[in-house]
Amino acid sequence: MTRRFFGTDGIRGRTNDWPMTAEIAMKVGMAAGAHFLRGDHKHRVVIGKDTRVSGYMMESALVAGFTSVGMDVVLVGPMPTPAVAMLVRSMRADLGVMISASHNPFADNGIKLFGPDGYKLSDEDEAAIEALIDAPAQLAPAAEIGRARRVEDARGRYIHFAKSAFPDHLRLDGLKIVVDCANGAAYAVAPSALWELGAEVIALGVEPNGLNINRDCGSTAPQTLQEAVVASGAHIGIALDGDADRLIVVDEAGAIIDGDQLMALIGTSFARAGRLTGDGVVATVMSNLGLERYLNAQGLTLERTKVGDRYVLERMRAGGFNVGGEQSGHIILSDYATTGDGLVAALQILAELVESGKPASELLRLFEPVPQLLKNVRFKGGKPLEDANVKAVIADAEAELAGKGRLVIRPSGTEPVIRVMAEGDDAAQVETLVDRICDAVKAAAA
Template identity: 75%
Template sequence: MTRKFFGTDGIRGTTNRDPMTAQMALSVGMAAGAHFLRGDHRHRVVIGKDTRLSGYMMESAMVAGFTSVGMDVVLLGPMPTPAVAMLTRSMRADLGVMISASHNPFADNGIKLFGPDGYKLSDADEHAIEKRLETAPKLAKPELIGRARRIDDARGRYIHFAKSTFPEHLRLDGLKVVIDCANGAAYHVAPDTLWELGAEVIPLGVTPNGLNINDACGSTHPAALQEAVVASGADVGLALDGDADRLIVVDEQGRIVDGDQLMALIVLELKRRDQLKGDALVATVMSNLGLERKLSDAGVKLLRTQVGDRYVLEQMRKSGCNVGGEQSGHIILADHSTTGDGLVAGLQVLAALVEAKAPASELLRQFEPLPQLLKNVRFNGGAEPLEADSVRERIAAAEAELEGRGRLVIRKSGTEPLIRVMAEGDDPELVERLVDDICEAVQSAA
């Protein structure tokens, strides 16, 4: 089932260029609204956004689209993606929308859609919405046009929810935490949550101006966080991305801890408490082989999916697992949320630190990762370099060399015109050579 506009995480692109235009936002509002007009109740959509300058434009266009087909709109303002998912369910809405391009620079934007259950839409729903984009929508009668209102306590509702996931018998008193909010959607709620739980909070990336989201800050640019943790003598640092569904941690020595280590910590802690469902962790093909070996030693399976937290979640629901995520820091804790939540995942890490009374550098080093190298090759959007015989032959040769000693993952990005080439294995020199060989073949074919 081919989709023209929806990628692995909604619709995304450079603002004011097709498809990320105000006209498209208007059309998606009409199409998605019409698709979810089911039953005779008063229909409602919840809309949140991050802090990009273009968010105002996209939000206004979507409000027009939804109200024109008869759907009421509740505006949350800047809020994390998981807050939108949570409030969609809490407010009994028919649909949730997050306007964000996640970790991308400010010039990009995107549209993520959630169903009434708070889960991201299925491929079938996205396909149906795309079909509706091809025809003129049925507009509501004048007296049935939707209304729009903004709620002022959305932040408080989400903070209360996030705190409810933290063990009641614990506090963060005495813990110094640096939190980098990427000048994004969590710039208020994340520091406030940590402060209310008793932590000494040093906030970074909390002065958004519409243009500085993810700019040398946040989970994809952790250098400033590393420096601040060491300089302030903090116990730990947390970094979120622009829409706060991703988490990266920095220990007290300034070393980065990725999603694989965090998932290992959370899974093994739940296993110890007999609260791990499915006796498995769901992760993607990008997760390190060292994680798989560590979990196997503890009697826990690693179920792998294609890249994209939506596919992780689908497998979690299918397998009855309550923990899943990605090496990049998308961590889904199904006992609490229907999507990745960087703040909630961070709270579980902080709870483990408090209980263990151990330095982050010790607790968060759960396994020794195998040497892993990922490189991106940009290509012309119309080309398909992975279809070239020269590239296929190089990949096959690399797989033969790695057999039994590592893994190779080659994939096309779902959000950018990139080919991602990843290899891991016990021999770092072999890994680097194979990745470089494949990147060279892809570049020649692009």
């Protein structure tokens, strides 16, 4: 079944362009609310958002939709995506909504939905909601229309939850930490949690104005963080994205540490403590071959999935894994959370930093990444990957890399581009193969 609204991570688009309009948001509220009206109890949805100016509009439209079908609404304001997932469970809500376009610019927005268990919705639930969006609304009788209220202690609840993921016997006393909150959803909670655990905190990206989320800051633009860490003599830097479900770390020398190294550290740390389940880590096809080789050398496995944290989580749940994530910094630790949580993942890294006594540059360099190159080819329409010449070029490249590397070519789930990635021990060969495939895709897309 073709999906009209939902992509790989909820509904996303440019604000006031279809489908990211107030009208569609209201219909999503009506449809999702109707789908989750089960049983005779008073139903409740938790709605959070990041700091985009369009969040006000989308929030109001969703409230109208949910209340019109008889569901009460709890508004928590700007909060990380994982905080909404946590609050759905702790408040015994029937549904959770996060209004965010994650690491995208402010002009974009999105709607992420969580079920009563705090997990993102299944394909089946999303398909059912899509069907209801276009169906006549199931409006509640006047006396049964829902109510909306704001919860003022939501930030405190999440800070307490995040701190509970840090070992009780440790403190961050003596650590100087620079944290970049991307002018996004964690601008208040992340610095507070780190400070309450004892750290000296230098906070960046904590002045959201509705238009500056992810702009020259956060996990996708870490240059300011790198400079601040070196200039301040900090022990480590932490960068979150707009909705704080993603984490990138900077060591004391200003070097960027990606999600693969973070998963290697957390996975092996959990294994030493007897806490790792599934005997390995789950990551996507984009994670570096160096991570796989490192884990294998430790007697652990690397399970690979399609790109997208939802696919990582599905494999984790099916295989009983408790550590997974993406190279981009989505780290899922199912002992604590039902989705990626940048702050909770950062606290695991900080615990290792405290216990080991090592500098971050040493602690977070567990393997040497295999040369890897990713390029994007934008196209206007059609299916260039089905072109006969493109298929032939890809097949030749796979034959060249056999036993020496990997090739991943896929269309983006969020924009009209083909992503071409290759990795192998020979950097020059990798670059040649990627360029060759990109040229073939461009020719097919012309």
